[in-house]
Amino acid sequence: MTEKKSKVIELEEVVVKFAGDSGDGMQLAGSLFADNTATVGNDFATFPDYPAEIRAPHNTISGVSGFQIHFGSKLVISSGDIADVLVAMNPASLKANLNNVKYGGTIVVDADTFVGDGITKAGYTNSPLDDGSLKDYHLIAAPITSLTREAQKELGCDNKTADKCRNVFALGIIYYLFNRELESTFKYFETKFAKNQTIVEANKKVLAAGYNYAENVDANKTTFIVDKYPLKKGKYRYITGNSATAWGMIAAAEKAGLELYLGSYPITPATEILIELENRRDLGVKAYQAEDEIAGICSAIGAAFAGALAITTTSGPGLSLKSEAIGLAVMTELPIVIVDVQRGGPSTGLPTKTEQSDLLQALYGRNGEGQVVVIAASSPGNCFNFAFEAAKIALEHMTPVILLTDGYIANGSEVIPVPKLADLPKITPRLAKANDPNYAPYRRDEKTLARQWAIPGTEGLRHRIGGLEKENITGNVSHNPENHQLMATLRDEKVQRVADVIGDQKIIGDQEGDLLIVGWGGTYGALKNSLDSVKKKYPAKKIGLAHFNYINPLPKNTEDVFKKFKKIVVCELNFGQFAKYLKINLPQFKYEQYNKLKGLPFFVSELVDAYSKLLEE
Amino acid sequence: MENILKLTKEDFISDQMVKWCPGCGDHAILTSLEKIMPQLGKKKEDILIISGIGCSSRSPYYINTYGFHGIHGRALPIASGAKIANPNLSVWVTTGDGDCLAIGGNHFIHTIRRNMDIKIVLFNNEIYGLTKGQYSPTTPLGKVTKTSPMGTIEEPFNPGELVIGAGGTFFARSMDMNLKTQEEILLAASQHRGTAVTEILQNCVIFNNGAHAYINDREHRADRLIHLQHGKPMIFGKEMNKGIRLSPNSYQLEVVNIGENDITVDDLLVHDIHQEDRGVHMMLARMKAPDFPVAVGVIRSVIRPIYSDLLIEQIVRAKNSSTITNADELMQSGNTWNVE
Ligand SMILES: Cc1ncc(C[n+]2csc(CCOP(=O)(O)OP(=O)(O)O)c2C)c(N)n1
Ligand code: SF4
Numbered sequence: 009m010t011e012k013k014s015k016v017i018e019l020e021e022v023v024v025k026f027a028g029d030s031g032d033g034m035q036l037a038g039s040l041f042a043d044n045t046a047t048v049g050n051d052f053a054t055f056p057d058y059p060a061e062i063r064a065p066h067n068t069i070s071g072v073s074g075f076q077i078h079f080g081s082k083l084v085i086s087s088g089d090i091a092d093v094l095v096a097m098n099p100a101s102l103k104a105n106l107n108n109v110k111y112g113g114t115i116v117v118d119a120d121t122f123v124g125d126g127i128t129k130a131g132y133t134n135s136p137l138d139d140g141s142l143k144d145y146h147l148i149a150a151p152i153t154s155l156t157r158e159a160q161k162e163l164g165c166d167n168k169t170a171d172k173c174r175n176v177f178a179l180g181i182i183y184y185l186f187n188r189e190l191e192s193t194f195k196y197f198e199t200k201f202a203k204n205q206t207i208v209e210a211n212k213k214v215l216a217a218g219y220n221y222a223e224n225v226d227a228n229k230t231t232f233i234v235d236k237y238p239l240k241k242g243k244y245r246y247i248t249g250n251s252a253t254a255w256g257m258i259a260a261a262e263k264a265g266l267e268l269y270l271g272s273y274p275i276t277p278a279t280e281i282l283i284e285l286e287n288r289r290d291l292g293v294k295a296y297q298a299e300d301e302i303a304g305i306c307s308a309i310g311a312a313f314a315g316a317l318a319i320t321t322t323s324g325p326g327l328s329l330k331s332e333a334i335g336l337a338v339m340t341e342l343p344i345v346i347v348d349v350q351r352g353g354p355s356t357g358l359p360t361k362t363e364q365s366d367l368l369q370a371l372y373g374r375n376g377e378g379q380v381v382v383i384a385a386s387s388p389g390n391c392f393n394f395a396f397e398a399a400k401i402a403l404e405h406m407t408p409v410i411l412l413t414d415g416y417i418a419n420g421s422e423v424i425p426v427p428k429l430a431d432l433p434k435i436t437p438r439l440a441k442a443n444d445p446n447y448a449p450y451r452r453d454e455k456t457l458a459r460q461w462a463i464p465g466t467e468g469l470r471h472r473i474g475g476l477e478k479e480n481i482t483g484n485v486s487h488n489p490e491n492h493q494l495m496a497t498l499r500d501e502k503v504q505r506v507a508d509v510i511g512d513q514k515i516i517g518d519q520e521g522d523l524l525i526v527g528w529g530g531t532y533g534a535l536k537n538s539l540d541s542v543k544k545k546y547p548a549k550k551i552g553l554a555h556f557n558y559i560n561p562l563p564k565n566t567e568d569v570f571k572k573f574k575k576i577v578v579c580e581l582n583f584g585q586f587a588k589y590l591k592i593n594l595p596q597f598k599y600e601q602y603n604k605l606k607g608l609p610f611f612v613s614e615l616v617d618a619y620s621k622l623l624e625e
Numbered sequence: 626m627e628n629i630l631k632l633t634k635e636d637f638i639s640d641q642m643v644k645w646c647p648g649c650g651d652h653a654i655l656t657s658l659e660k661i662m663p664q665l666g667k668k669k670e671d672i673l674i675i676s677g678i679g680c681s682s683r684s685p686y687y688i689n690t691y692g693f694h695g696i697h698g699r700a701l702p703i704a705s706g707a708k709i710a711n712p713n714l715s716v717w718v719t720t721g722d723g724d725c726l727a728i729g730g731n732h733f734i735h736t737i738r739r740n741m742d743i744k745i746v747l748f749n750n751e752i753y754g755l756t757k758g759q760y761s762p763t764t765p766l767g768k769v770t771k772t773s774p775m776g777t778i779e780e781p782f783n784p785g786e787l788v789i790g791a792g793g794t795f796f797a798r799s800m801d802m803n804l805k806t807q808e809e810i811l812l813a814a815s816q817h818r819g820t821a822v823t824e825i826l827q828n829c830v831i832f833n834n835g836a837h838a839y840i841n842d843r844e845h846r847a848d849r850l851i852h853l854q855h856g857k858p859m860i861f862g863k864e865m866n867k868g869i870r871l872s873p874n875s876y877q878l879e880v881v882n883i884g885e886n887d888i889t890v891d892d893l894l895v896h897d898i899h900q901e902d903r904g905v906h907m908m909l910a911r912m913k914a915p916d917f918p919v920a921v922g923v924i925r926s927v928i929r930p931i932y933s934d935l936l937i938e939q940i941v942r943a944k945n946s947s948t949i950t951n952a953d954e955l956m957q958s959g960n961t962w963n964v965e
Binding site for chain 1: 703936942943944952961
């Protein structure tokens with residue numbers, strides 16, 4: 009080997025995207041790189057992006073599966089929008105992702121796939137590797153397929169088996185580009201495939217081969233170093249939003265001294281919460297895969313009546329099915345949490361893509377006046393906190409709570425300090441005492457208006473409740489007109505009083521001035537990054553971001569926050585559902601809107617363009 | 626235990642006014658339920674009655690236990706959640722043919738399939754009562770109702786077939802006014818560990834009066850009904866001279882006259898509620914007028930593990946084999962790293 013010297017460039021943050029056919033193992037390559045990134049000590053966030061079809065047609069755009077990772081020596085709060093490095097395992101994945109690669113960025117392709125009908129199926133007429141269309145990028149056109157086979161030759165693997173490691177070869181190239189060590193990934197192979205030494209060997213060889221190949225061909229060009237992110241002392245992990253949601257519920261149940269019950273029906277992208285909780289029988293979690301969404305939530309209502317911390321998880325279409333039962337939970341004033349991991353709609357829509365368009369359904373999608381608390385998590389990590397918070401509110405205020413997340417934060421992952429139960433707030437369920445002579449099913453706490461929870465088995469408190477209108481205090485069925493209005497008002501007021509405990513809405517950036525960016529839920533990372541960018545572009549302007557996690561009720565100071573800015577722009581991945589809601593609740597302000605409905609997260613650049621228009625008007 | 630034994634029917638009468646129509650079969654079913662409640666061997670606080678929506682589904686209000694009046698068709702999932710959350714509860718569901726078999730049909734078969742330990746009392750009046758007389762999934766073919774002005778063109782369900790077909794472990798049937806049989810089978814249901822379905826042929830005096838009159842008619846009842854009893858030969862008829870046997874030619878049930886063609890009691894089928902194979906139970910549940918007497922009594926009662934037991938077994942097993950015992954350990958598990 010001749011001596012080669014590469015130029016090492018230090019970067020603050022990088023976005024790498026792995027893209028390939030859905031069978032190419034891009035999710036695995038991406039997660040291995042994420043694991044390795046953790047060992048380096050960068051902060052990072054990831055986002056897998058895959059087609060709805062399990063085996064979409066090979067070599068087509070619709071079959072492209074991607075895994076994006078954003079890492080840096082600074083705090084990383086989104087999976088990033090434009091990639092610095094793209095791995096494209098075939099022409100279709102190049103075609104699908106080229107628009108989102110930085111000019112001058114690095115593109116790694118498997119040159120072996122840029123032949124024959126792979127090119128035409130992707131919609132190219134000629135190979136983009138030869139026609140000069142990639143001249144603005146640093147192209148590494150590696151014959152990945154043939155070199156992967158070559159690397160395993162002595163192990164006697166046939167081509168079909170050998171080709172399964174193409175992703176690992178590509179990973180090896182990326183390891184070289186980012187000056188990574190291979191050891192930790194070798195160890196992963198050793199434990200993961202402990203039962204099959206040939207596979208361990210094959211993967212190790214291929215990873216090293218990819219690394220060496222890059223070193224050999226790329227040596228006079230560039231590799232990158234991204235410094236450690238100076239995290240505070242402590243223990244860290246990374247976690248996906250769905251796992252964090254499940255864990256937040258587990259923590260809440262333990263904190264409240266209750267059993268955790270989940271009634272759910274599989275639906276993308278919420279299923280992982282069900283899976284995570286089904287795997288926690290060791291913690292006594294009773295997770296129940298019901299026959300449909302209606303049964304899921306109804307079983308949760310039954311479990312709540314019987315005294316469990318009861319939750320149900322779903323995505324948009326499932327939330328529609330649950331509507332009637334949410335009304336029942338409103339009427340019976342039982343504590344349940346409904347998690348809606350939003351996806352593109354309507355109907356089955358874009359099951360694997362992200363959107364924020366269930367907000368109005370969550371707020372209003374019920375017959376009758378049926379207010380519920382609605383809160384939204386805004387990052388994979390804080391799904392934990394908001395799941396915990398949703399459970400706390402449900403249990404302490406005796407109300408159903410809808411927790412909104414979305415496909416982007418649910419599947420995405422981020423680095424978080426390992427949460428500790430001792431650091432979490434207390435949860436005090438409103439359990440009634442046996443034989444309490446003053447117990448009445450609908451007698452309320454003066455402050456919160458929450459009723460008491462008398463669970464079957466409790467002596468002396470037998471009572472009957474249900475979906476028919478309740479008589480105040482006794483809970484008996486009542487059709488009295490005055491009583492109906494009174495009870496509806498009390499239920500409504502009970503939800504509004506949750507505002508007493510949720511604290512003030514914070515503003516990030518300037519606290520008053522020219523433009524307030526308003527968002528909610530899973531767009532936080534993009535909006536925060538867009539705030540930083542627009543501030544750089546307009547140093548003289550005063551710009552703030554109010555990102556909402558509490559939606560119903562809104563924080564009490566919302567009006568004060570809005571008052572402080574000349575312009576307000578509400579940015580959402582829908583046609584303006586939060587903006588509509590704000591117009592209803594705070595009609596005195598004018599709300600500009602930036603909306604996107606492509607099944608994709610926001611790009612910082614498009615947001616900055618939108619703000620620029622408003623700032624220059 | 627002593628306290629439990631001292632309970633009486635009065636302990637289970639609630640203070641709510643019963644609003645069913647005078648003469649409705651529901652009254653008799655309520656009486657039977659109140660009568661058997663003290664015999665469950667449970668504290669009254671450990672009994673939970675859940676329902677959907679319909680006339681029949683109002684019954685939880687009228688019985689003084691813990692109770693839950695749900696939404697149309699959904700009593701079974703509500704009950705399933707309650708039972709899973711607290712397996713110690715004796716969980717009862719009162720439901721109608723519309724509630725249980727139309728809107729709730731899916732939940733019905735799945736609850737049975739899981740052998741969820743719930744006692745289902747299915748009030749079958751072959752009509753929608755509460756919504757005033759539309760046909761239900763058990764309304765006989767061709768019957769004129771408000772929503773079938775020219776007669777229904779839908780084949781009805783037989784609840785027993787559904788239960789046994791879905792792998793049900795307990796099915797019994799009775800007539801609303803026959804309190805003795807009714808209490809006997811409700812008690813048997815209460816003692817069954819698993820989904821126990823009791824179909825009660827109930828008369829809706831307002832919208833389907835006399836729906837079951839053909840089989841329940843005092844004069845002909847003995848010839849049109851057979852009260853099956855475990856271990857006893859299947860005999861019926863005013864003169865107790867008719868019986869049921871398995872036809873040696875067709876392997877199907879047939880009605881025979883004892884004493885004719887050399888047929889004796891020994892030729893009759895002996896009822897075995899515990900027979901695992903569903904075949905004969907299915908045939909018994911399907912018997913219908915006018916060719917056969919309708920079977921009442923316990924038709925099937927077999928033992929299969931119940932959902933909540935299996936779940937708890939798994940929880941115990943998982944706890945014994947896991948190193949994770951609380952939320953903190955869970956959050957510390959897997960891939961974590963320290964920043965110094
Ligand atoms: C979602 C929904 N659909 C329809 C209804 C109207 N509804 C109430 S009870 C009922 C049928 C009741 O019939 P059944 O279950 O046979 O009970 P019965 O009144 O005869 O005892 C219907 C259609 C409802 N309450 N909710
Ligand atoms: S309508 Fe029929 S089922 Fe309902 S209470 Fe009256 S008689 Fe009974």
